[in-house]
Amino acid sequence: xxxxxxxxxxxxxxxxxxxxxxxxxxxxxxxxxxxxxxxxxxxxxxxxxxxxxxxxxxxxxxxxxxxxxxxxxxxxxxxxxxxxxxxxxxxxxxxxxxxxxxxxxxxxxxxxxxxxxxxxxxxxxxxxxxxxxxxxxxxxxxxxxxxxxxxxxxxxxxxxxxxxxxxxx
Amino acid sequence: xxxxxxxxxxxxxxxxxxxxxxxxxxxxxxxxxxxxxxxxxxxxxxxxxxxxxxxxxxxxxxxxxxxxxxxxxxxxxxxxxxxxxxxxxxxxxxxxxxxxxxxxxxxxxxxxxxxxxxxxxxxxxxxxxxxxxxxxxxxxxxxxxxxxxxxxxxxxxxxxxxxxxxxxxxxxxxxxxxxxxxxxxxxxxxxxxxxxxxxxxxxxxxxxxxxxxxxxxxxxxxxxxxxxxxxxxxxxxxxxxxxxxxxxxxxxxxxxxxxxxxxxxxxxxxxxxxxxxxxxxxxxxxxxxxxxxxxxxxxxxxxxxxxxxxxxxxxxxxxxxxxxxxxxxxxxxxxxxxxxxxxxxxxxxxxxxxxxxxxxxxxxxxxxxxxxxxxxxxxxxxxxxxxxxxxxxxxxxxxxxxxxxxxxxxxxxxxxxxxxxxxxxxxxxxxxxxxxxxxxxxxxxxxxxxxxxxxxxxxxxxxxxxxxxxxxxxxxxxxxxxxxxxxxxxxxxxxxxxxxxxx
Numbered sequence: 001x002x003x004x005x006x007x008x009x010x011x012x013x014x015x016x017x018x019x020x021x022x023x024x025x026x027x028x029x030x031x032x033x034x035x036x037x038x039x040x041x042x043x044x045x046x047x048x049x050x051x052x053x054x055x056x057x058x059x060x061x062x063x064x065x066x067x068x069x070x071x072x073x074x075x076x077x078x079x080x081x082x083x084x085x086x087x088x089x090x091x092x093x094x095x096x097x098x099x100x101x102x103x104x105x106x107x108x109x110x111x112x113x114x115x116x117x118x119x120x121x122x123x124x125x126x127x128x129x130x131x132x133x134x135x136x137x138x139x140x141x142x143x144x145x146x147x148x149x150x151x152x153x154x155x156x157x158x159x160x161x162x163x164x165x166x167x168x169x
Numbered sequence: 170x171x172x173x174x175x176x177x178x179x180x181x182x183x184x185x186x187x188x189x190x191x192x193x194x195x196x197x198x199x200x201x202x203x204x205x206x207x208x209x210x211x212x213x214x215x216x217x218x219x220x221x222x223x224x225x226x227x228x229x230x231x232x233x234x235x236x237x238x239x240x241x242x243x244x245x246x247x248x249x250x251x252x253x254x255x256x257x258x259x260x261x262x263x264x265x266x267x268x269x270x271x272x273x274x275x276x277x278x279x280x281x282x283x284x285x286x287x288x289x290x291x292x293x294x295x296x297x298x299x300x301x302x303x304x305x306x307x308x309x310x311x312x313x314x315x316x317x318x319x320x321x322x323x324x325x326x327x328x329x330x331x332x333x334x335x336x337x338x339x340x341x342x343x344x345x346x347x348x349x350x351x352x353x354x355x356x357x358x359x360x361x362x363x364x365x366x367x368x369x370x371x372x373x374x375x376x377x378x379x380x381x382x383x384x385x386x387x388x389x390x391x392x393x394x395x396x397x398x399x400x401x402x403x404x405x406x407x408x409x410x411x412x413x414x415x416x417x418x419x420x421x422x423x424x425x426x427x428x429x430x431x432x433x434x435x436x437x438x439x440x441x442x443x444x445x446x447x448x449x450x451x452x453x454x455x456x457x458x459x460x461x462x463x464x465x466x467x468x469x470x471x472x473x474x475x476x477x478x479x480x481x482x483x484x485x486x487x488x489x490x491x492x493x494x495x496x497x498x499x500x501x502x503x504x505x506x507x508x509x510x511x512x513x514x515x516x517x518x519x520x521x522x523x524x525x526x527x528x529x530x531x532x533x534x535x536x537x538x539x540x541x542x543x544x545x546x547x548x549x550x551x552x553x554x555x556x557x558x559x560x561x562x563x564x565x566x567x568x569x570x571x572x573x574x575x576x577x578x579x580x581x582x583x584x585x586x587x588x589x590x591x592x593x594x595x596x597x598x599x600x601x602x603x604x605x606x607x608x609x610x611x612x613x614x615x616x617x618x619x620x621x622x623x624x625x626x627x628x629x630x631x632x633x634x635x636x637x638x639x640x641x642x643x644x645x646x647x648x649x650x651x652x653x654x655x656x657x658x659x660x661x662x663x664x665x666x667x668x669x670x671x672x
Contacts, residue, residue: 126185133186138201146175
């Protein structure tokens with residue numbers, strides 16, 4: 001199948017809760033998972049392909065993902081290898097703005113980006129979480145992300161003891 | 170979506186997140202909750218990415234991997250895995266000469282392979298790190314390889330066991346006992362050495378006898394060829410220590426040039442042995458409180474003329490001066506003497522002995538002059554004098570006027586300001602070529618005028634300024650070269666990055 005054709009055919013995807021979204025081939029190919037699916041499509045090609053079901057992504061999240069991939073469809077996406085070497089310094093302001101969302105949405109976005117295999121989006125969204133964690137104490141992190149503290153003081157002491165050899169004096 | 174807590178995210182996503190942090194931060198993140206701790210400790214070895222700090226280290230400004238790393242520091246990484254290992258080898262390969270590993274858990278095979286492949290490695294330091302538990306030791310290439318300096322600090326016991334094919338020429342073991350270094354491995358390691366020249370041991374407390382021979386090691390085997398320097402500090406006195414040290418010294422008596430045993434006391438026998446048998450000794454550093462004081466002890470000792478450098482580690486007092494004086498008599502060729510402090514009753518006696526016994530003394534370094542000290546005896550050919558703290562200017566002036574052979578003077582800190590007539594006296598010393606002063610006084614403009622007008626042979630003026638305002642003044646008076654005074658070098662410590670001020 002020729003995925004580099006200049007025209008950009010319409011593709012439909014369906015969220016886990018049954019909502020259908022229309023987007024373009026170029027956009028949807030940013031997802032490694034969908035790219036794999038499409039590349040293995042047999043006769044008939046993309047034009048005749050039905051809507052792609054995405055069991056693990058709900059409609060709210062899919063809408064966000066589609067917004068992102070449509071914005072980035074013409075940008076050259078870094079490979080996972082390139083992302084590996086990326087330092088956390090340079091972020092497109094559009095992306096920065098795009099990621100201004102509440103934590104629930106962000107978790108869903110991360111899960112979706114992971115499932116759909118969109119390396120750049122996964123990188124951006126996990127970076128967002130990492131930035132929130134950075135320079136915070138464990139207690140602050142727990143209250144920020146609403147995590148239950150399941151350590152007992154005795155356990156903490158044991159872990160600290162175990163790690164003592166590498167603590168700074 | 171019903172359940173929207175962060176901990177519903179899969180492990181692989183957490184790994185993505187945790188990859189932004191270095192080992193030290195990860196340790197703190199372990200205390201957020203057990204899930205995080207499990208991911209960090211359990212999956213640590215399968216993390217695909219390098220910690221961000223490693224990446225920053227390895228990337229130069231263009232974002233490319235630099236192949237010209239001279240020194241590589243690996244810190245806070247408890248995921249010393251295959252990827253990191255390969256990455257280091259591929260990207261750094263042959264350029265690294267110094268490798269510092271600290272706060273790491275290392276797989277023995279990776280460490281060995283890394284060391285063997287960094288073929289230009291010259292210095293290795295391992296600090297507060299350990300070999301990961303139960304490593305499966307593969308038979309990797311067992312060729313011996315050499316590094317020059319090897320330093321271990323606070324390491325967990327078994328690293329040395331796995332480094333059985335390294336040959337080092339200088340080894341330093343610091344505070345090993347604190348982290349229960351296994352002395353068996355240490356001894357074995359040292360015994361394997363064929364060309365170790367220097368061994369520095371600090372603060373070994375228990376089992377120190379095993380370092381200096383045990384019953385099950387034959388004396389003859391504990392011989393290091395070309396071994397020239399032993400430095401021990403804070404060795405707690407141990408039953409076998411002196412005995413073992415003597416046998417060690419005995420084996421190396423003909424090669425040992427440097428002996429430094431500080432912070433611990435030697436038995437009279439050990440001491441006697443070191444000053445009578447170590448015929449090649451060039452440098453000796455001792456605690457005066459640990460040496461015998463009775464004259465009888467020194468009576469039949471043969472003179473030793475090889476020793477040139479003698480450092481006295483702690484305050485010379487009425488109770489230990491006799492030993493010091495005896496040593497000075499014994500080693501009459503000392504050219505370089507350094508002592509810290511003297512008590513007020515003995516400083517004149519000490520200087521008398523120095524001027525009468527040490528005919529070849531060129532360099533003298535003291536902490537300060539005692540207030541009772543009156544310079545009356547010239548040290549014959551004294552060339553260089555260094556005093557850390559200067560209290561009394563007249564006393565100092567008398568001393569340098571008396572010792573008119575001085576070419577170099579180094580004053581660490583001058584307590585009080587002094588005026589032009591004193592500067593004049595200092596710089597008109599006939600042979601003085603070099604002065605270094607520290608303290609605030611040098612901002613004084615007049616002093617420059619005096620120096621530029623009256624200096625004789627002065628070639629180098631080195632100033633250590635500790636006050637920003639002083640620099641201002643210095644700048645103001647600086648065009649000294651107009652008056653033909655051209656300082657060879659002029660240092661302003663700590664202020665090199667300040668903007669130059671206009672006149």
